[in-house]
Each structure stands twice: as C-alpha cells, then as structure tokens.
Amino acid sequence: MNRVITEDPSKRTPLILGGHDFKGISDLVVKPIEAKAPKWWHIALAFSFSLLMLLLSMIGFLIWEGVGVWGLNNPVSWGFAIVNFVFWVGIGHAGTLISAILFLFRQKWRTSVNRFAEAMTIFAVICALVFPGIHVGRVWVAYFMFPIPNQMSVWPNFRSPLLWDVFAVSTYFTVSLLFWYVGLIPDLAVLRDRAKTKIKKVVYGIFAMGWTGGNRAWQNYERAYLLLAALAAPLVLSVHSIVSFDFAVSQVPGWHTTIFPPYFVAGAIFSGFAMVVTLMILARQLFGMKDIMTMHHLECMNKIILATGTMVGYAYGMEFFTAWYSGNEYEAFAFVNRAFGPYAWAYWIMVSCNVLFPQLFWFKKVRTSIPAMFVISIIVNIGMWFERFVITVTSLSRDFLPSSWGYYSPTWVDLCTFLGSFGLFFTLFLLFLKFLPMIAISEVKGVMPEAHAHDHEAKEGH
Amino acid sequence: MAEVNKLNGFLEKRFPKIALVVGIIGICGAIILGREDSTQFFYSYLVSYLFFLTISLGALFFVIIQHLTRAGWSVGLRRIPEHLMANLSLMAVLFIPILLGLHDLYHWSDTAEVLHDALLLKKAPFLNVPFFIVRAVLYFASWIWLARFFFKNSTDQDKSGDKGLTLSMQKVSAVAILIYALTQTFSAIDWIMSLTPHWFSTMIGVYIFAGGILTSICTISLIALLLRRFGYLRETINVEHYHDLGKLIFGFVIFWAYIGFSQYFLIWYANIPEETEWYLHHISGNWNTFAIFIIVFHFVVPFFLFASRHAKRNLKLHTGVVLLLITMHFFELYWVVMPNFSHHGIHVSSLDFLCFLGIFGIYTSVLFFRMGKFSLYPLKDPRLKESQDFINH
Numbered sequence: 001m002n003r004v005i006t007e008d009p010s011k012r013t014p015l016i017l018g019g020h021d022f023k024g025i026s027d028l029v030v031k032p033i034e035a036k037a038p039k040w041w042h043i044a045l046a047f048s049f050s051l052l053m054l055l056l057s058m059i060g061f062l063i064w065e066g067v068g069v070w071g072l073n074n075p076v077s078w079g080f081a082i083v084n085f086v087f088w089v090g091i092g093h094a095g096t097l098i099s100a101i102l103f104l105f106r107q108k109w110r111t112s113v114n115r116f117a118e119a120m121t122i123f124a125v126i127c128a129l130v131f132p133g134i135h136v137g138r139v140w141v142a143y144f145m146f147p148i149p150n151q152m153s154v155w156p157n158f159r160s161p162l163l164w165d166v167f168a169v170s171t172y173f174t175v176s177l178l179f180w181y182v183g184l185i186p187d188l189a190v191l192r193d194r195a196k197t198k199i200k201k202v203v204y205g206i207f208a209m210g211w212t213g214g215n216r217a218w219q220n221y222e223r224a225y226l227l228l229a230a231l232a233a234p235l236v237l238s239v240h241s242i243v244s245f246d247f248a249v250s251q252v253p254g255w256h257t258t259i260f261p262p263y264f265v266a267g268a269i270f271s272g273f274a275m276v277v278t279l280m281i282l283a284r285q286l287f288g289m290k291d292i293m294t295m296h297h298l299e300c301m302n303k304i305i306l307a308t309g310t311m312v313g314y315a316y317g318m319e320f321f322t323a324w325y326s327g328n329e330y331e332a333f334a335f336v337n338r339a340f341g342p343y344a345w346a347y348w349i350m351v352s353c354n355v356l357f358p359q360l361f362w363f364k365k366v367r368t369s370i371p372a373m374f375v376i377s378i379i380v381n382i383g384m385w386f387e388r389f390v391i392t393v394t395s396l397s398r399d400f401l402p403s404s405w406g407y408y409s410p411t412w413v414d415l416c417t418f419l420g421s422f423g424l425f426f427t428l429f430l431l432f433l434k435f436l437p438m439i440a441i442s443e444v445k446g447v448m449p450e451a452h453a454h455d456h457e458a459k460e461g462h
Numbered sequence: 463m464a465e466v467n468k469l470n471g472f473l474e475k476r477f478p479k480i481a482l483v484v485g486i487i488g489i490c491g492a493i494i495l496g497r498e499d500s501t502q503f504f505y506s507y508l509v510s511y512l513f514f515l516t517i518s519l520g521a522l523f524f525v526i527i528q529h530l531t532r533a534g535w536s537v538g539l540r541r542i543p544e545h546l547m548a549n550l551s552l553m554a555v556l557f558i559p560i561l562l563g564l565h566d567l568y569h570w571s572d573t574a575e576v577l578h579d580a581l582l583l584k585k586a587p588f589l590n591v592p593f594f595i596v597r598a599v600l601y602f603a604s605w606i607w608l609a610r611f612f613f614k615n616s617t618d619q620d621k622s623g624d625k626g627l628t629l630s631m632q633k634v635s636a637v638a639i640l641i642y643a644l645t646q647t648f649s650a651i652d653w654i655m656s657l658t659p660h661w662f663s664t665m666i667g668v669y670i671f672a673g674g675i676l677t678s679i680c681t682i683s684l685i686a687l688l689l690r691r692f693g694y695l696r697e698t699i700n701v702e703h704y705h706d707l708g709k710l711i712f713g714f715v716i717f718w719a720y721i722g723f724s725q726y727f728l729i730w731y732a733n734i735p736e737e738t739e740w741y742l743h744h745i746s747g748n749w750n751t752f753a754i755f756i757i758v759f760h761f762v763v764p765f766f767l768f769a770s771r772h773a774k775r776n777l778k779l780h781t782g783v784v785l786l787l788i789t790m791h792f793f794e795l796y797w798v799v800m801p802n803f804s805h806h807g808i809h810v811s812s813l814d815f816l817c818f819l820g821i822f823g824i825y826t827s828v829l830f831f832r833m834g835k836f837s838l839y840p841l842k843d844p845r846l847k848e849s850q851d852f853i854n855h
Contacts, residue, residue, distance in 0.1 A: 010625070
C-alpha cells in the first residue's frame, strides 16, 4: 500500500516554537507586564471601563426603581437576568476544564492556555454572579440566600435548585480562584525577582508568599496542584448540572428533560472554549505570543469546540425525538413551538450558530485558519446565548394554558445591563493582561524538551 | 524488549474449547428448561445478551477514542479491546433469539394490543416490527464494519509496520464516533427503553453507554490481569497502565453514578406520572432493596476503594474492584430489564444462570480462539515505545 504519510505518528507536535530557551520564555511572557502599556490597551480599558460604569448605573437604576424596569411579565418571569447568568457561568467552564481535566488527562498542550483560561473563568463567574444577585428584587436582603443563622429564623428553601446554585457557583468560584492563585505563585516570584521598583517588589512579593523555588517547595506545590485538580474536576460537571436543574426539576415542557445535566455541561464547555479562542487569537497577536500559543494549540481548542458542539447537537436531536416519541402533546408542542412559534427566529439562530457553523471545523483548513476560527468562535457564543434565551423564554411564554400565553421582549435596561456585563468582564481581563503573566511560565518550561533529563543526550545522538 | 507476543499452551488450546463446551451446555440447558416458560427464557437471555453486548460496544468506543485522541499510553493494551469489539459479529448472530422472542419481550410488537392503546398507536411509526428489524440490521452493520476496520488495520500493522495505517485509523475514528453515538443511543432505546414502551427518557442512551464503557474498561483490565497471571504482557502492560486504567474506571464509576442519579433525580423531583411509572416498577417489592444494593456496590464501595493511587496500583486490590464492578454491571442490567417481567420483586430462575453461562462460554471461546491467532499487542504501532516508556508521576 502506498500512502502519502503526512505526519509521523511516532513523533509529537512540538508545543513551543521559535527555539526559545528558558530565559527567553520568561522574557517573552513577562514583557507585557514590564514594558509600558501599548496605546490600544489604554483605549480598550477606557472603553471597557465605561461599559462597566453603564452596568453599575443600570444596577443602581434597577435598585432604585424595582424589577419593573426589566421586560419581565406574566408568564415570562425569567428573562435576561437568568439568560445572562447561565451564559456567563457557561463561559466560566473552560478554565477549570483546561486546568483540571486536561491536566488529569496529561494533555500537555494545556500549559500554554491554562492561565489565560482560568483568569477568564474567574471573571466570567463574577459576571454571572451579578445577575441572580440583582434579580432577587430586594437586593439589600440578598444575604438571605446564604444559610446564615439569624434571630428571625428565616432559612432559605433547601429544596430549591436556585439555592443549590448559590452553593455550587460559589464553591466553583472559590476552587477556581484557589487553583488559579496556586498556579500563579511561582510566576509571581519571577515577577518579584525581576521587579525594578520598590512597590512592585513588595506587592508581588506579598502574593508570592516567600516562594524560593526550592526542591521541597516544588514538591509541595506539585502535590497541591494535583489535589486541587482532582477537587476541581467534579466541579466542572456539578456546576452546570445544577444550573440545568433550575430548569429540569420543573414540570414545564421543554425544561423538564432528563438529558439536561450532561447537555448543559457540554454546552458550557463549548461556549467557554469559544470564548478562550476569541481572546487567544487577539492576545497572541497583540502581545507576540505566537511561539507559545501556537496554531497547534488553537487547533486542539477547535477540535474540542467541534466535539462539544456536536454533543450539543446530539442533545437537541434527542430532545426533539423524545418529544415526539413520548406521545405527550404538551412536550411535542413545546418543541414545535420553539421551531415554528413566535420565537422561531431565536431558535434558528441557535441551531445554525451551535450546530451548523462549528461543523466547519471538520475541515483542517478551517480549523487552522485564524479569520475562520475567530468568526466561528464568536458565532458559537452568540448561539449559546440564544440557546439559553430559547430555553428560558419560549417555554415560559407558552405553557399549558393558552389563555395565559404572552410574549417577552427585553427593555433598554435589560440590554444595557447585558452590555455592561461585558464591560466588567473586559475591564478585569485587561487588568489581568497588564499585571499578571498571561501564560504559566513554569508550566510551559516543563513541557519543553530541555526540561527532560535525557534531552541533551538525544540531541548529541547517544 | 523481548516479550512473548503469542498465546500458547492452555489459554490458546484448551481454554477456548472448555469455554465452548460450557457455552453449549448452558445454551442447551436453557433451551430445554425454557420451553416451559418462554417469556422467562427470553428475559433471562436478554439480560445476559445485553451484558456482553455492552462490553463489546464499550470496547469499540474505547478503541475509537484512543485513535481520535491519538493516545500513546494505551497502545500496549489496545489489542485486548480490539478483540472484545471484534466479538460484535458474534453478538449479531446471538441477536437472532431476541428476534424470535419479540412478542414475549416487547408488547408493542403485538398489533392487537397496539390498537387498544392510544400511546402505542402514536408510537407505531417507530415501534413496529419491520422497522425494528431494519434498525437492528443497521446497527450491527455499522458496528461490524467499524470493528472490522479497526481490527484489520491494527493487525495488518503488526506485519507491515506501515505508519499510514495509524493515520487512516485516526481519520476514520472521527466519523466512527458519530456513527457510534447514534447507533448506540438508538439501540438502547429499541432494546431497553421500549421494554416499557410508554416510558421515555432523553438520557437512556447516555445511561446505558456509561455502564457499558465502565464495564468494558474493567474487562480490559481483567483480561490483562489474566494474561499476566499466565506470564504474558508483563512488561508491555505494567503497573503504570493498570494505574491509568484504574483512573478511567474511577472516573467512569463517578460518571455512571452522575448520569444515573440525574435521570432518577429529575424524574423524582418533577413527579410526573408518565415518567415515574418506570421507577415505581423498579422499586416495587424487593426490587427496592436490590436498587439500593446496586447503588452501594456499583458506586459507593468502588468509589472509596479506588480513590487512592495505592489501590489502583495494587494489582490484587485492582482485580477485586474490577471483578466487583463487572458483577455489578450484570446486576444493574438485571435490575433495568427484569422488573418488566417479574413485577413485584426478584424472581431468580435457573434460566438466568444458564443463559449467562451459555453466552459467556461462547463469547469467551470465540474471544480466546481469535486471541490465539494474533499478536497479543500491536507489535509495530509507531507509538508502542511511548506506551511502554511512560510513567505516572
């Protein structure tokens, strides 16, 4: 058999290009922190910050006026706030998947991406937490969501999945933050050691917690990292499963379906990875990190987007089939209504963005084309936002009783609040890019050939 | 590394023959006793059949996913799942009795009854005998094609060492996973969910998949341990590989519980009669005790036993956990299928044992007979060295 061998399966794609040595890697990653911030960064920060101010003023207006300023009505009592919450939590899934699950699966390519994705995760979860917090109506008693002992003996309803959300998301946030921070410690020490001003030295020094890079320190560090990864891995599944319970435990047709937990998790990873790809393309271009975040990394990311996108498509298909197979007219109506009812426009945006466009990643040409993947990654996130919109709104707007059907549309406050949440996200993200290393310096060095004891022997041909 | 790569002696010659005799005795016994109670026979047969089918299907998935992810660690042990999935052709033959027992197993196949049942009438375009058979043919055709493709390329590589074979398997694996997902799901709907034809759950495909892949990895581990006992593959499959298999087993124990819990929990919480029906049947009488027994020994016990690194690397303990999980998979399928027949509690029949023995004997015999004809590990796979060299830090 004469086949053209395009690649040698016994060799692995190199993860770092450009022939850097260890010092070269440190210099490259630390450069954006040590050099003066470029002009575009200031402009972007100013823009994001003004959007953040928009968010804050919308929240202020909401608290002043009440939830009536939103487009919620009867029967659609869950609108943009829940949609945005699920959207942002979903985006916040990529980081922990990359850092924990890919770590356990020994996927070494994750080292160039994990820091970046973890930071994004944390900021996305912060954006997510804003929405249920302001949706409660009387924000000043939002602390009732926590089971704090009090003289009034008022306890949250432990049987409500909304309360489980409070625990699930806050646990996820805490563990993700710890994981991110533990990973940062050796790199913070690098920044401390290289610092040229007193303030920088002190601040980075405090957060580096006296890291010396000694053998014992590394041993403890590796152990802590493994344990945190093991703790974080089930959280990747649990958070979005519980978010899906918000819908699926109910009896509303279109919400109550048993595949929801894994389907939501797949969708979350799908959207999270898309967001990472969008940001990675910009960052590697603007900061010159192409040798570390290579095309190989992007291709791996795109493959996961394709895989999870297909899983989401599978779930859509199963829901549709089962709605018919169940023989239950309400169930069947909910799905026909989605596809052909008043929200059909949203449904078809969702299907084309989530199921059709990512399928282009079957082609290596598309998978390795920067413009194509940039566009598709944005399309995916549009699609995933619409997925949550379709699920939340279509089922509520037309339930069992036709006499109580309604139509939901957002108000300007809804739209501005959503827009503003991007301001919060990007403000945090831009600050991260400027003040912390966007790539895990020590981990990247660990996957370079020089890190392995026999590398020089191999090079000399022994 | 000089390692014996061919079966010889007992495992090659006598073992497949003994297994075959056991299988024939089991099947004959089941047929003789089953003549008195054909429904019991077909139900007992279905449970054992599904047990071995899910193992072979899980193995097919395992092989596909290794190629899809270009895995290196698993190359040395990949021949074992390859043999397990090659048994899918045998499973197609063993499916014939189920077709003969359609009327005993699936009451939607009774046209007279369907006419009196509004729901079944609605489902008739999907749940009818001709379409059921067409679908079954389609599933087996795709599984056998996939299994043959991966088996043939992998064993051809033993001779030629052609790296291009690895590349073409990688290429096909992407399409294979799509075909697999759809056929596996719909076979679970056809053969398991439609036993209770009024009931429906979008999760059933994933649920059956989760149990199958878990048991399949356990079976891979068990066969490797058996071969090790007889002195084979002691270096190619070393403690690092058992550790990795152990991690996958641990992960899938959790995944299985996660899927099973989600399905139960959502139905319990919403409490809609057309869905709770299924669980009510499955917890009536002493089925309830049986269900708790499954939760404890299919999830809780292996979860705690296998959480530690030490346990995964201790081959004795490893064998114990793997055996426990394989047994529990049989009980789980028994619990899924049987309450449709014995509604008020467990009714153990000699046919349960005989059917299991029958399929077990034939399955094992074919497996080891084929194993004797090929190298025990992919001799010239380009990533074999990577697999033999890696260490869990």
